Amino acid sequence: MKSMQEFTEEIGDTSFVSVRGGGTRWDLGGPLKEGTIEVEAPQGVIDFKPEEMIVRVGAGTKLSKLQNDLTELRQEIALAGPPGSTVGGSLAVGSSSHRSARIGRACDVLLQADCVGADGKQFVAGGPTVKNVTGYDICRLLVSSLGTLALMGVVTLRTRPKPETGVWLRGELALEEIRKHCYRPASVLHDGSKTFLLIEGYEKDVEKEKASLEKIGMEVLDGQLEIPPLQKGATKEDLNGGFLDLQVGAVYSNTPHCTNQISEEVQRLSRRIKKNFDPTGRLNPGRMPY
Template sequence: MLPREFSRDLLGLAEEVGTEDPVTPLGGSTQWEVGGLPGPGAREVRVASGILEYEPAEMTVRCLAGTTLAELADGVGEAGQMVPLDLPQPQKATVGGVLAVGRSGIRRLHYGPIRDHVLGVTFVDAAGELIRSGGPTVKNVSGFDLCRLMVGSLGTLGVIGEVILRCMPLPSLSAWYCGSADPFELRSRLFSPSSILWDGSTTWLCLEGHPADVEAQARLSGLRPCEGPPPLPQGGRASLRPSDLKTLTGEFVAEVGVGVVHLSEAVPRLTDERTLALQKQIKQSFDPAGRLNPGRTAWLP
């Protein structure tokens, strides 16, 4: 039972990452500027795509990190399932890319952050070695959780090669509503809506589930049916405590109950000194030569 063969794709990736000179992993480049731009001269590394294993009764899917969100959605959609990684540009954005960036989609209110959908990660470390973490089961506390370390690490600790994700049933109905209702009051009145967005005047609401429940909740909300979510400002993203959203002004779309705010300009991120030292220690320890995605920093916007 001892391990464990790696696929040709993974072995190839390990070889490509190699053991020296700077590399920058490339996904769909849909969130390319997050954490800074890669330094000049870094060798671009692409990861192969494809769903490797999908068993609907397991509700898990294993795929290569270069798989696009659209490919993934098609692959599991046929069996009535989904992985709620609803990031923009699904035809371009890759699974590895969105996990490395770590930002969740606008239905986080109901489905939780994307890190909670990741069960296993295989990555290439700075020494060119393939490292496995997590596993194929939905529950797993076997050792330290390197999967969660990789999500949001911006490729600065390793290059994600393959992942195992948790699937969920596609809701039988998914519908958007909008109007002028108080979004904070809606949040407490409705049971587990999938998304509440607010731009300071208009409220958008996503309800999913059994049609009769969706209808009843929609009635309770007092909102009218409308086309999907609004366009989100792309220039920046703030992370606030959900209760702090009430005081927002200017141009924004806020995820009510979550605290993500989509803005037109970037905002600084804060972290305490001891935690920052720990972050730097981890980077230093996993990538002593600083060859993984130089120029990008996980704790910058």
């Protein structure tokens, strides 16, 4: 496995630089400035601590590999992505899983990040414990920052218990009606006409809820639901073949809203943060995280 020292040397302290993960969201935030060098983060699991529910990995580790290893320990992390995607890329993009109502949001996954800053020096953000109240919460700033503030080499992540079982159901009932029959669904999606529901947990509980939902007309689906990603700024018309995640407040509008939704104050604050972290603009130049 590549060491933090080697990663730091590749990044250097002068040229424009970006970390390439699996490339599954490579153009998000805009194209990279010409002449930017691309480096890869260290890959591999460094340490599992299942009893403390943390895992330490190279940020270049494939998400699928990590999730597979964790499955053996009946744990998982609240990150998801297509084949080839990496832990670091997923954190830098910062989208939450459609199961976030059960497993939590992407911004809560990162406990510690061993990074290289724009000055080419290593620094550590956060710490390896869930309850860490010292200093600024840099880890939450790094998630979704698209690698524009610092480049992550090694990360410590919070794991979650993996549910014993899960089942998808489909029906035409309103969400309020469905909620009366299950305690806390892992996912509730809507495709414009039907509601899709994922219930997870201990086998006994899932069986009970499933029976109750079937009685009110929900139909059990075989296997996993294929969920096409819904792009930001999607409209009702885009829903054919797409889904809305009803639990995290996603809504559709009849008018396109692809223009920037971020307020001027937040943009100003973001620019100040960027200036402080990366005064010469050498980290992922050309990319805008919002």
